[in-house]
Amino acid sequence: MAQTAVEIARGVRAGELDPVQVTEEALARIAAADGVVGAFRRVRFAEARAEAAEVAARPDLASLPLAGVPVAVKDVTEVAGEYQGWGSEAGPRTAADSDGLIATRLRAAGAVIVGLTRVPELCIFPTSDDPTGIARNPRNPSFTAGGSSGGSAAAVAAGLVPIAHGTDGLGSIRLPAAMCGIVGLKPGRDVVREDAPGWFGLSTHGPLTTTVADAALLMSVLADRPEWATPTTPDPVRIATSTQVPFTRAPLPRPLRAAVDQAADLLASAGHTVISATPAYPLRTLAGLLARWFAGPAEQAAGSFDLSRLQPRTRTHVRLGRLTSHLVTDRARDEWQAIAAQFFNSHDVLVTPTLATLPLKARPWHRKPWLTNAVPSARVAAFTGPWNLAGYPALSVPVSRHPAHDLSMCVQLVTRPGGEPLLLGLAAQLESRNPWPRTV
Template identity: 75%
Template sequence: MVQTAVEIARAVRAGELDPVQVTREALARIEAADGVVGAFRRVRAAEALAEAAEVAARPDLDELPLAGVPVAVKDVTEVTGEYAGWGSAAGSQAASAEDGVIAQRLRAAGAVIVGLTRVPELCIYPMSDDPGGIARNPWEPAFTAGGSSGGSAAAVASGMVPIAHGTDGLGSIRLPAAMCGLVGLKPGRGVVREPAEGWFGMSTHGPLATTTADAALLMSVLGERPDLASIGSPQPQRIALSTQVPVIRAPLPRPLARAVSRAGTLLAAAGHTVTDATPEYGFGTLVALVTRWFAGPAAHADAGFDLTKLQRRTRTHVRAGHLTSRFVSERARTAWLSRAQRFFRDHDVLITPTLATLPPMAQRWHRRSWLANSAPAVRVAGFTGAWNLAGYPALSVPVGRHPTYDLATSVQLVAPPGGEALLLGLAAQLEDVYPWPRSR
């Protein structure tokens, strides 16, 4: 079993582990597994070993929260000497002259960036594949690892690295976390400070990890919030359970519903008050999400991509985004935010399924039409996007296994702004009483 990030960093700080050897072992695991898993777009073998040696020589080694920890970074952020590919051959491939804020924070904490993980083009879909490969679920390789942070999830769930960076605009951390049996946290809006917000403020950075403690540690670094690394035991909370798919009310597979019931039972036994209740999502919330899902990638594509070189599905999506961008407004978001605030006056935490369907299969989705991609994307992500629009923190955590497939059944925990520590504390309680298998 691969050591956790917490264990690695503690041992490196104590002089019990050498960062170079830790990195060498991670690279060996990547070489052995990634031909099947397809997690990485680029493995930085020589660069990572050199960086690990630099970490080992740092005078502040015994103070670094991620000392010597191998980390995978989603292929959407600047890393010195690399280009951010965004899953596309249509963008610039000029190497970055300096790190972006995410790589800066990881390096400052002592992490070693071993590679850039696979994403769908412009991070539009919850399936991560490109002409170079398919990010597969390490537990059930016939299924996708999810998206758009699917490569990061696959890298962690396969044990290649203990933690990975992701981004989440409509569920892109939580969906792959749920599919691969990981802890994935989307922090609230503004928790991870960066020069510009993506997708009209809906997208943010967050961690993927096999344990709650590892997710908390990486979150503390990404958000420059050391306090988040220390997980406390929550006071009794008012927890609402809901298995109603927002707005469209589609049928929910029974194993996904049972995970919510199981989480409620476990947390009630821990002293929390648990009731059934569903927020008033409203049709306007769905319209606001769809318009941003179109318009966000369209604005991104216009800012530096050759539209003629985009994949066929992406060109269709971008054209639709050009048409719908005029309809993006704060009115629907404000109305939804008011309803969400009203719901959380009576409840402290909401628990739903993370996924609304089983994961899509692993295949070359980038060769298929826009409609073929969009239909499974919309179905599987029914529970997640509303909380990006609201800017609320939300976390996915495994609670059980599917009876037919070797897949996790996961739940989404949602709290009002500032609730990241609470969500991590509740996830730790679930992990303590109902632990999950850490990696394949």
């Protein structure tokens, strides 16, 4: 796949590209490669072709921001005619009567939904596998594509689709973006407003793309903020860098530390003020995160899932969630938000590694015990999770390569609420000064 979403939409609007042909090419790529990549739970071959023909016939085609762009959607949101799988064999199989918020906005913008991407059961863990397949990092298939938006990240990194939708509760967009070497943006709380946000307000929707321009375009559609569609060059800002692992101060692999140093040099060369500074990460923040990580899936499972058919690791997690649900309070969140606000009074942006460990290997993690899953999950997400609790926007962007593995080393950019355009502008500066390979 050579063309970006921006390029495809521009070509379709100008009459230079046919949405049906663009969709056929995407479906052909999926058919050829997804047996190895494992990105999709379901590919909508017939439905996507029909949708592409409908897009081609729309009278407003010349004004659609995602005109004819093939997009993958994480298997956690309502798509008319499809059931929400949530990576589980224990959930209902009732097809949605109508589109939810995400599919509605994508279709209104002219996108073609080509498939639903693989996730771990109830999106609990940062590895996306199930009894039918494993979402793998297309750059090095011996590593996982991450999770819980791993299928979406794999589909984009493999060039099967130019853009994909994901959700992020403790890093579920940023972690797979970092593992697969693409761009992933978690917007701030309530930027994509839903009636019932997941995991007690931790989770939100966002884009996974190969370029910053595509991330801005897709984010503008998901958030219904057309003014965000094109990144703009930011004025000089105060940037803090930190490689201290939150809560544990665990050792950080040298390539992850080096990526932050390289990003700092690039941002300084763009005229920004860069210093070293670390927020105070109180242990109560960790307790607040863990309580929601346990209780959120437990609350969901109690609704419409057959608990006896859940994977063993998930059943254990749900049991823990029932025991800890009373610990979900606003106290830890409010304290952390106050600390974060104080930190960002002195700094405009924080740059950290996205991952706190190297990516995990691709394997059937769903067959392994809960503790075998939980320990590496908590370790790898140490830098990402706190910003879900704070409700701050955060973006992962590739910077360098691991010296031994074909893996991207990525950094996370964090800013105060409302700063999504700033993050996109800074990421665009990093991209222009330090281009990365878009797809495999």
